[in-house]
């Protein structure tokens with residue numbers, strides 16, 4: 728009886744650990760990927776460069792960083808930046824927001840995208 732209980736606890740633990748690991752990025756690796764964004768973005772509240780501040784961008788409606796002048800395309804995109812939306816935008820910026828002023832070819836590698844999103848989340852804490 729006791730043995731059964733600890734076995735199922737162990738199984739639940741393993742399953743619980745495995746599930747989020749699949750879709751999660753690594754913030755430390757993402758910090759390196761972010762070097763490709765740094766020419767234009769910082770993850771600091773209220774600091775816009777060539778691109779808008781990415782502080783708190785996860786969960787934010789597109790085109791709403793204070794004081795940044797967006798393209799019409801971005802301002803009217805109707806996108807909310809869920810992690811999934813950022814992932815597809817980074818894969819193909821101009822395909823997802825036609826007419827965006829973000830002059831960036833995109834991140835081809837899925838893991839790079841997940842990592843950089845994890846970094847942005849971490850740096851926004």
Ligand code: HEC
Pocket residue numbers: 760761763764765766767768777778779780781784788789790791792796797798799800801802808813817826827828829830831834843
């Ligand atoms: C050459 C400059 C440049 C680079 C490099 C760049 N961006 Fe951008 N980014 C911009 C500009 C400009 C905008 C605003 C686009 C518009 O208004 O159409 C933007 C917009 C965004 C937005 C939408 C923000 C919002 O407030 O709606 C996200 C998210 C984003 N960039 C993420 C990234 C990430 C992550 C990287 C690196 C992997 C990156 N960008 C690389 C210039 C850049």
